[in-house]
Amino acid sequence: EEWQDRGAATGVQREYDANGQPVLKAIKKGVKDFDFGTTLGEGSYSTVLAALDRSTQKQYAIKVLDKRHIIKEKKVKYVNIEKETLNRLTDHPGVVRLYYTFQDERSLYFVLDLCAGGELLSVLKRMTTFDEDCTRFYGAQILDTISYMHSKGVIHRDLKPENVLMDDQQHIKITDFGTAKMLEAHQDASGRTYYDSDAGQLRDRATSFVGTAEYVSPELLTDKNACKASDLWAFGCIIYQLLAGRPPFKAANEYLTFQKIVALEYDFPTGFPETARDLVERLLVLDPHLRLSLENIKAHDFFRGINWGRGLWREKAPRLR
Numbered sequence: 001e002e003w004q005d006r007g008a009a010t011g012v013q014r015e016y017d018a019n020g021q022p023v024l025k026a027i028k029k030g031v032k033d034f035d036f037g038t039t040l041g042e043g044s045y046s047t048v049l050a051a052l053d054r055s056t057q058k059q060y061a062i063k064v065l066d067k068r069h070i071i072k073e074k075k076v077k078y079v080n081i082e083k084e085t086l087n088r089l090t091d092h093p094g095v096v097r098l099y100y101t102f103q104d105e106r107s108l109y110f111v112l113d114l115c116a117g118g119e120l121l122s123v124l125k126r127m128t129t130f131d132e133d134c135t136r137f138y139g140a141q142i143l144d145t146i147s148y149m150h151s152k153g154v155i156h157r158d159l160k161p162e163n164v165l166m167d168d169q170q171h172i173k174i175t176d177f178g179t180a181k182m183l184e185a186h187q188d189a190s191g192r193t194y195y196d197s198d199a200g201q202l203r204d205r206a207t208s209f210v211g212t213a214e215y216v217s218p219e220l221l222t223d224k225n226a227c228k229a230s231d232l233w234a235f236g237c238i239i240y241q242l243l244a245g246r247p248p249f250k251a252a253n254e255y256l257t258f259q260k261i262v263a264l265e266y267d268f269p270t271g272f273p274e275t276a277r278d279l280v281e282r283l284l285v286l287d288p289h290l291r292l293s294l295e296n297i298k299a300h301d302f303f304r305g306i307n308w309g310r311g312l313w314r315e316k317a318p319r320l321r
Protein backbone atom coordinates (compact mmCIF):
# COMPACT_ATOMS: atom_id res chain seq x y z
CA GLU A 1 0.00 0.00 0.00
CA GLU A 2 1.84 3.12 -1.13
CA TRP A 3 -0.21 5.25 1.29
CA GLN A 4 1.02 4.75 4.84
CA ASP A 5 -1.68 5.92 7.18
CA ARG A 6 0.13 8.73 8.96
CA GLY A 7 -3.21 9.32 10.63
CA ALA A 8 -2.82 11.08 13.98
CA ALA A 9 -1.99 8.68 16.76
CA THR A 10 -4.80 8.56 19.28
CA GLY A 11 -2.44 9.02 22.17
CA VAL A 12 0.54 7.28 23.68
CA GLN A 13 0.90 4.50 26.21
CA ARG A 14 3.93 3.84 28.43
CA GLU A 15 5.68 0.49 28.02
CA TYR A 16 9.08 -0.76 29.23
CA ASP A 17 11.94 -2.11 27.12
CA ALA A 18 14.22 -5.04 28.04
CA ASN A 19 16.28 -2.84 30.36
CA GLY A 20 13.17 -1.62 32.14
CA GLN A 21 13.46 1.77 30.40
CA PRO A 22 10.05 3.43 29.84
CA VAL A 23 9.08 3.59 26.13
CA LEU A 24 6.15 5.67 24.85
CA LYS A 25 4.22 3.83 22.15
CA ALA A 26 1.70 5.55 19.86
CA ILE A 27 -1.77 4.01 20.16
CA LYS A 28 -3.56 3.56 16.85
CA LYS A 29 -7.23 2.64 16.90
CA GLY A 30 -8.40 0.02 14.46
CA VAL A 31 -11.55 -1.80 13.41
CA LYS A 32 -11.19 -4.30 16.25
CA ASP A 33 -11.53 -1.51 18.83
CA PHE A 34 -15.17 -0.90 17.84
CA ASP A 35 -18.50 -2.73 17.93
CA PHE A 36 -20.31 -1.69 14.75
CA GLY A 37 -24.08 -1.12 14.96
CA THR A 38 -26.86 0.17 12.70
CA THR A 39 -26.31 1.78 9.31
CA LEU A 40 -26.98 5.51 9.71
CA GLY A 41 -26.85 6.26 5.99
CA GLU A 42 -25.25 5.61 2.64
CA GLY A 43 -23.29 8.00 0.40
CA SER A 44 -22.16 7.48 -3.18
CA TYR A 45 -18.81 6.13 -1.96
CA SER A 46 -19.46 5.49 1.70
CA THR A 47 -21.51 3.82 4.38
CA VAL A 48 -21.93 5.45 7.77
CA LEU A 49 -22.37 3.12 10.75
CA ALA A 50 -23.04 3.75 14.41
CA ALA A 51 -20.17 2.29 16.44
CA LEU A 52 -19.16 1.86 20.07
CA ASP A 53 -15.54 2.21 21.19
CA ARG A 54 -15.17 -0.91 23.36
CA SER A 55 -12.53 0.55 25.66
CA THR A 56 -14.20 3.93 26.34
CA GLN A 57 -17.87 2.90 25.75
CA LYS A 58 -18.17 6.10 23.66
CA GLN A 59 -20.52 6.18 20.67
CA TYR A 60 -19.31 7.37 17.24
CA ALA A 61 -20.40 7.50 13.62
CA ILE A 62 -17.85 5.67 11.46
CA LYS A 63 -17.78 6.48 7.75
CA VAL A 64 -16.45 3.49 5.81
CA LEU A 65 -15.15 3.92 2.27
CA ASP A 66 -14.27 1.08 -0.08
CA LYS A 67 -10.73 1.67 -1.37
CA ARG A 68 -11.27 0.05 -4.77
CA HIS A 69 -14.47 2.06 -5.36
CA ILE A 70 -12.74 5.31 -4.36
CA ILE A 71 -9.89 4.69 -6.76
CA LYS A 72 -12.17 3.54 -9.59
CA GLU A 73 -14.39 6.64 -9.19
CA LYS A 74 -11.30 8.90 -8.96
CA LYS A 75 -12.37 10.23 -5.53
CA VAL A 76 -8.98 9.87 -3.80
CA LYS A 77 -8.49 13.67 -3.86
CA TYR A 78 -11.89 14.29 -2.18
CA VAL A 79 -11.26 11.75 0.57
CA ASN A 80 -7.88 13.26 1.40
CA ILE A 81 -9.31 16.82 1.27
CA GLU A 82 -12.05 15.72 3.69
CA LYS A 83 -9.45 14.33 6.09
CA GLU A 84 -7.13 17.36 5.85
CA THR A 85 -10.01 19.84 6.20
CA LEU A 86 -11.54 18.08 9.21
CA ASN A 87 -8.08 17.94 10.81
CA ARG A 88 -7.91 21.75 10.48
CA LEU A 89 -11.38 22.29 12.01
CA THR A 90 -11.07 20.54 15.37
CA ASP A 91 -12.24 23.04 17.97
CA HIS A 92 -15.77 24.22 17.21
CA PRO A 93 -19.04 22.58 18.37
CA GLY A 94 -20.68 23.31 14.97
CA VAL A 95 -18.25 21.20 12.92
CA VAL A 96 -18.54 17.41 12.96
CA ARG A 97 -15.38 16.25 14.79
CA LEU A 98 -12.97 13.75 13.18
CA TYR A 99 -11.37 11.72 16.02
CA TYR A 100 -9.35 9.12 14.12
CA THR A 101 -8.81 7.72 10.68
CA PHE A 102 -7.46 4.27 9.95
CA GLN A 103 -7.55 1.75 7.16
CA ASP A 104 -7.40 -1.99 6.51
CA GLU A 105 -6.75 -3.79 3.26
CA ARG A 106 -10.25 -3.07 1.95
CA SER A 107 -11.51 0.15 3.49
CA LEU A 108 -10.77 3.59 4.89
CA TYR A 109 -12.44 4.64 8.16
CA PHE A 110 -13.38 8.11 9.48
CA VAL A 111 -14.35 8.06 13.17
CA LEU A 112 -16.72 11.02 13.61
CA ASP A 113 -19.11 12.64 16.09
CA LEU A 114 -22.39 10.72 16.13
CA CYS A 115 -25.20 13.07 15.01
CA ALA A 116 -28.20 11.08 16.18
CA GLY A 117 -30.67 13.80 15.11
CA GLY A 118 -30.04 13.18 11.41
CA GLU A 119 -30.09 15.87 8.71
CA LEU A 120 -31.58 19.34 9.16
CA LEU A 121 -33.33 18.72 5.81
CA SER A 122 -35.25 15.74 7.29
CA VAL A 123 -36.22 17.80 10.36
CA LEU A 124 -37.42 20.61 8.05
CA LYS A 125 -39.42 18.18 5.90
CA ARG A 126 -41.18 16.86 9.02
CA MET A 127 -41.99 20.43 10.12
CA THR A 128 -42.75 21.81 6.61
CA THR A 129 -41.41 25.21 7.78
CA PHE A 130 -39.58 26.52 10.87
CA ASP A 131 -40.97 29.45 12.85
CA GLU A 132 -38.82 32.59 13.28
CA ASP A 133 -37.38 31.54 16.67
CA CYS A 134 -36.15 28.18 15.38
CA THR A 135 -34.84 29.78 12.17
CA ARG A 136 -33.00 32.39 14.23
CA PHE A 137 -31.49 29.76 16.58
CA TYR A 138 -30.39 27.28 13.89
CA GLY A 139 -29.39 30.09 11.53
CA ALA A 140 -27.18 31.58 14.26
CA GLN A 141 -25.49 28.23 14.95
CA ILE A 142 -24.84 27.71 11.22
CA LEU A 143 -23.49 31.27 10.83
CA ASP A 144 -21.26 30.93 13.93
CA THR A 145 -19.82 27.76 12.37
CA ILE A 146 -19.28 29.40 8.96
CA SER A 147 -17.48 32.20 10.79
CA TYR A 148 -15.17 29.65 12.43
CA MET A 149 -14.52 27.77 9.15
CA HIS A 150 -13.67 31.01 7.32
CA SER A 151 -11.35 32.08 10.17
CA LYS A 152 -9.46 28.82 9.57
CA GLY A 153 -9.26 29.55 5.83
CA VAL A 154 -11.85 26.92 4.85
CA ILE A 155 -14.63 27.59 2.32
CA HIS A 156 -17.23 24.79 2.51
CA ARG A 157 -18.63 25.34 -1.06
CA ASP A 158 -21.55 22.91 -0.63
CA LEU A 159 -23.57 24.21 2.32
CA LYS A 160 -27.16 22.93 2.28
CA PRO A 161 -29.66 21.48 4.79
CA GLU A 162 -28.51 17.92 3.94
CA ASN A 163 -25.00 18.80 5.14
CA VAL A 164 -26.21 20.26 8.45
CA LEU A 165 -26.66 17.38 10.91
CA MET A 166 -28.26 17.46 14.36
CA ASP A 167 -26.76 15.95 17.49
CA ASP A 168 -28.73 14.59 20.45
CA GLN A 169 -28.86 18.08 22.02
CA GLN A 170 -30.65 19.40 18.90
CA HIS A 171 -27.50 21.39 18.11
CA ILE A 172 -26.16 21.50 14.57
CA LYS A 173 -22.95 20.02 13.15
CA ILE A 174 -21.81 20.84 9.63
CA THR A 175 -20.39 17.91 7.65
CA ASP A 176 -19.24 16.87 4.15
CA PHE A 177 -15.93 18.68 3.62
CA GLY A 178 -14.68 16.61 0.69
CA THR A 179 -15.40 19.51 -1.68
CA ALA A 180 -14.18 22.29 0.62
CA LYS A 181 -11.47 24.76 -0.44
CA MET A 182 -8.57 25.37 1.92
CA LEU A 183 -7.00 28.83 1.50
CA GLU A 184 -3.21 29.03 1.86
CA ALA A 185 -1.97 29.90 5.33
CA HIS A 186 0.40 32.87 5.68
CA GLN A 187 2.26 34.31 8.68
CA ASP A 188 1.91 38.06 9.29
CA ALA A 189 4.65 40.28 10.78
CA SER A 190 3.84 39.16 14.32
CA GLY A 191 3.86 35.50 13.31
CA ARG A 192 0.06 35.15 13.45
CA THR A 193 -1.47 32.83 10.85
CA TYR A 194 -3.91 34.39 8.41
CA TYR A 195 -5.44 32.93 5.27
CA ASP A 196 -5.18 34.35 1.81
CA SER A 197 -8.35 36.46 1.39
CA ASP A 198 -9.32 34.95 -1.94
CA ALA A 199 -6.32 35.99 -4.02
CA GLY A 200 -4.99 32.47 -3.74
CA GLN A 201 -8.16 31.38 -5.49
CA LEU A 202 -7.08 32.91 -8.81
CA ARG A 203 -4.98 29.82 -9.59
CA ASP A 204 -8.07 27.81 -8.79
CA ARG A 205 -9.96 29.24 -11.78
CA ALA A 206 -9.94 25.86 -13.44
CA THR A 207 -11.85 24.33 -10.55
CA SER A 208 -14.24 21.74 -11.89
CA PHE A 209 -16.30 21.56 -8.71
CA VAL A 210 -19.78 23.11 -8.61
CA GLY A 211 -21.96 22.60 -5.51
CA THR A 212 -25.60 21.53 -5.40
CA ALA A 213 -27.65 23.41 -8.01
CA GLU A 214 -30.19 25.11 -5.67
CA TYR A 215 -27.43 26.59 -3.48
CA VAL A 216 -24.76 27.46 -6.07
CA SER A 217 -23.71 31.12 -6.02
CA PRO A 218 -23.84 33.20 -9.24
CA GLU A 219 -20.06 33.91 -9.19
CA LEU A 220 -19.41 30.17 -9.34
CA LEU A 221 -21.61 29.94 -12.46
CA THR A 222 -20.25 33.03 -14.21
CA ASP A 223 -16.53 33.09 -13.44
CA LYS A 224 -16.08 29.66 -11.82
CA ASN A 225 -14.63 31.26 -8.71
CA ALA A 226 -15.87 30.30 -5.24
CA CYS A 227 -14.99 32.66 -2.42
CA LYS A 228 -16.00 33.00 1.24
CA ALA A 229 -19.03 35.04 0.12
CA SER A 230 -20.22 31.95 -1.80
CA ASP A 231 -20.89 30.24 1.53
CA LEU A 232 -22.90 33.32 2.59
CA TRP A 233 -25.05 33.07 -0.57
CA ALA A 234 -25.80 29.45 0.39
CA PHE A 235 -26.56 30.65 3.93
CA GLY A 236 -29.13 33.08 2.49
CA CYS A 237 -30.74 30.21 0.58
CA ILE A 238 -30.88 28.12 3.78
CA ILE A 239 -32.53 30.91 5.84
CA TYR A 240 -35.11 31.38 3.07
CA GLN A 241 -35.74 27.61 2.92
CA LEU A 242 -36.22 27.19 6.69
CA LEU A 243 -38.96 29.85 6.68
CA ALA A 244 -40.53 29.10 3.26
CA GLY A 245 -40.20 25.30 3.29
CA ARG A 246 -38.45 25.34 -0.11
CA PRO A 247 -35.24 26.85 -1.53
CA PRO A 248 -35.51 30.23 -3.35
CA PHE A 249 -34.19 28.91 -6.69
CA LYS A 250 -35.70 25.63 -7.79
CA ALA A 251 -36.67 24.64 -11.32
CA ALA A 252 -37.43 21.45 -13.28
CA ASN A 253 -33.73 20.83 -13.97
CA GLU A 254 -30.26 22.12 -13.03
CA TYR A 255 -29.90 24.30 -16.13
CA LEU A 256 -33.19 26.13 -15.47
CA THR A 257 -32.23 26.51 -11.80
CA PHE A 258 -28.89 28.08 -12.81
CA GLN A 259 -30.79 30.47 -15.15
CA LYS A 260 -32.96 31.62 -12.23
CA ILE A 261 -29.90 32.17 -10.03
CA VAL A 262 -27.95 34.35 -12.46
CA ALA A 263 -31.17 36.27 -13.22
CA LEU A 264 -31.89 36.56 -9.46
CA GLU A 265 -35.35 35.26 -10.26
CA TYR A 266 -37.06 34.44 -6.96
CA ASP A 267 -39.79 35.87 -4.79
CA PHE A 268 -41.05 35.60 -1.22
CA PRO A 269 -44.21 33.72 -0.26
CA THR A 270 -46.90 35.89 1.39
CA GLY A 271 -46.42 36.06 5.13
CA PHE A 272 -42.62 35.73 4.89
CA PRO A 273 -41.41 37.67 7.97
CA GLU A 274 -40.22 41.22 7.11
CA THR A 275 -36.88 41.24 9.01
CA ALA A 276 -35.92 37.85 7.59
CA ARG A 277 -36.89 39.09 4.11
CA ASP A 278 -34.56 42.08 4.50
CA LEU A 279 -31.70 39.77 5.55
CA VAL A 280 -32.26 37.36 2.63
CA GLU A 281 -32.48 40.26 0.14
CA ARG A 282 -29.07 41.52 1.33
CA LEU A 283 -27.54 38.02 1.03
CA LEU A 284 -28.96 36.97 -2.35
CA VAL A 285 -26.99 39.69 -4.17
CA LEU A 286 -25.33 38.75 -7.47
CA ASP A 287 -22.08 40.66 -6.83
CA PRO A 288 -20.24 38.83 -3.99
CA HIS A 289 -18.51 42.09 -2.97
CA LEU A 290 -21.91 43.74 -2.34
CA ARG A 291 -23.30 40.78 -0.35
CA LEU A 292 -23.58 41.26 3.43
CA SER A 293 -20.33 40.31 5.20
CA LEU A 294 -20.30 37.88 8.12
CA GLU A 295 -20.08 40.71 10.66
CA ASN A 296 -22.97 42.58 9.02
CA ILE A 297 -25.13 39.47 9.17
CA LYS A 298 -24.41 38.95 12.88
CA ALA A 299 -25.44 42.60 13.46
CA HIS A 300 -28.62 42.29 11.38
CA ASP A 301 -31.93 42.90 13.14
CA PHE A 302 -33.02 39.31 12.41
CA PHE A 303 -30.36 38.05 14.85
CA ARG A 304 -31.19 40.62 17.56
CA GLY A 305 -30.83 38.98 20.97
CA ILE A 306 -28.43 36.25 19.83
CA ASN A 307 -25.27 36.19 21.97
CA TRP A 308 -22.55 35.05 19.58
CA GLY A 309 -19.87 32.73 21.00
CA ARG A 310 -19.90 30.02 23.66
CA GLY A 311 -23.33 30.96 25.06
CA LEU A 312 -25.00 30.14 21.76
CA TRP A 313 -23.92 26.50 22.14
CA ARG A 314 -25.00 26.05 25.72
CA GLU A 315 -28.54 27.29 25.13
CA LYS A 316 -31.34 24.79 24.89
CA ALA A 317 -32.70 24.58 21.35
CA PRO A 318 -36.20 26.11 21.03
CA ARG A 319 -38.85 23.43 20.70
CA LEU A 320 -39.31 22.72 17.01
CA ARG A 321 -42.91 23.83 16.40
Ligand SMILES: Nc1ncnc2c1ncn2[C@@H]1O[C@H](COP(=O)(O)OP(=O)(O)OP(=O)(O)O)[C@@H](O)[C@H]1O
Nearest residue numbers: 040041042043044045046048061112113114115176
Ligand atom coordinates in the same frame (compact mmCIF):
# COMPACT_ATOMS: atom_id res chain seq x y z
N1 LIG B 1 -21.55 11.96 11.69
C1 LIG B 1 -22.71 11.43 11.29
N2 LIG B 1 -23.64 11.06 12.20
C2 LIG B 1 -24.82 10.53 11.80
N3 LIG B 1 -25.18 10.34 10.50
C3 LIG B 1 -24.28 10.71 9.56
C4 LIG B 1 -23.02 11.25 9.90
N4 LIG B 1 -22.33 11.51 8.75
C5 LIG B 1 -23.15 11.13 7.74
N5 LIG B 1 -24.31 10.65 8.21
C6 LIG B 1 -25.44 10.15 7.40
O1 LIG B 1 -24.95 9.17 6.50
C7 LIG B 1 -25.34 9.45 5.16
C8 LIG B 1 -24.15 9.32 4.26
O2 LIG B 1 -23.27 10.36 4.55
P1 LIG B 1 -21.93 10.52 3.70
O3 LIG B 1 -21.28 11.78 4.12
O4 LIG B 1 -21.16 9.27 3.77
O5 LIG B 1 -22.43 10.61 2.20
P2 LIG B 1 -23.15 11.87 1.57
O6 LIG B 1 -22.20 13.01 1.60
O7 LIG B 1 -24.47 12.04 2.24
O8 LIG B 1 -23.43 11.38 0.11
P3 LIG B 1 -22.53 11.77 -1.10
O9 LIG B 1 -21.17 11.17 -0.81
O10 LIG B 1 -23.23 11.16 -2.25
O11 LIG B 1 -22.50 13.28 -1.13
C9 LIG B 1 -25.88 10.87 5.13
O12 LIG B 1 -27.15 10.83 4.53
C10 LIG B 1 -25.98 11.31 6.56
O13 LIG B 1 -27.32 11.51 6.91
Ligand SMILES: O=C(O)C[C@H](Cc1nc2cc(Cl)cc(Cl)c2[nH]1)c1ccc(Cl)cc1
Nearest residue numbers: 003005006067076079083101102108109110
Ligand atom coordinates in the same frame (compact mmCIF):
# COMPACT_ATOMS: atom_id res chain seq x y z
O1 LIG C 1 -1.70 9.62 5.02
C1 LIG C 1 -2.82 9.97 5.18
O2 LIG C 1 -3.30 11.10 5.08
C2 LIG C 1 -3.73 8.90 5.59
C3 LIG C 1 -4.39 8.10 4.48
C4 LIG C 1 -4.20 8.58 3.05
C5 LIG C 1 -4.92 7.65 2.13
N1 LIG C 1 -4.64 6.34 1.97
C6 LIG C 1 -5.49 5.91 0.98
C7 LIG C 1 -5.64 4.66 0.34
C8 LIG C 1 -6.63 4.58 -0.65
CL1 LIG C 1 -6.81 3.06 -1.48
C9 LIG C 1 -7.46 5.62 -1.01
C10 LIG C 1 -7.30 6.83 -0.36
CL2 LIG C 1 -8.31 8.12 -0.72
C11 LIG C 1 -6.32 6.99 0.62
N2 LIG C 1 -5.94 8.05 1.37
C12 LIG C 1 -5.83 8.08 4.87
C13 LIG C 1 -6.20 7.06 5.72
C14 LIG C 1 -7.52 6.96 6.15
C15 LIG C 1 -8.44 7.92 5.73
CL3 LIG C 1 -10.08 7.79 6.27
C16 LIG C 1 -8.07 8.97 4.87
C17 LIG C 1 -6.74 9.06 4.42
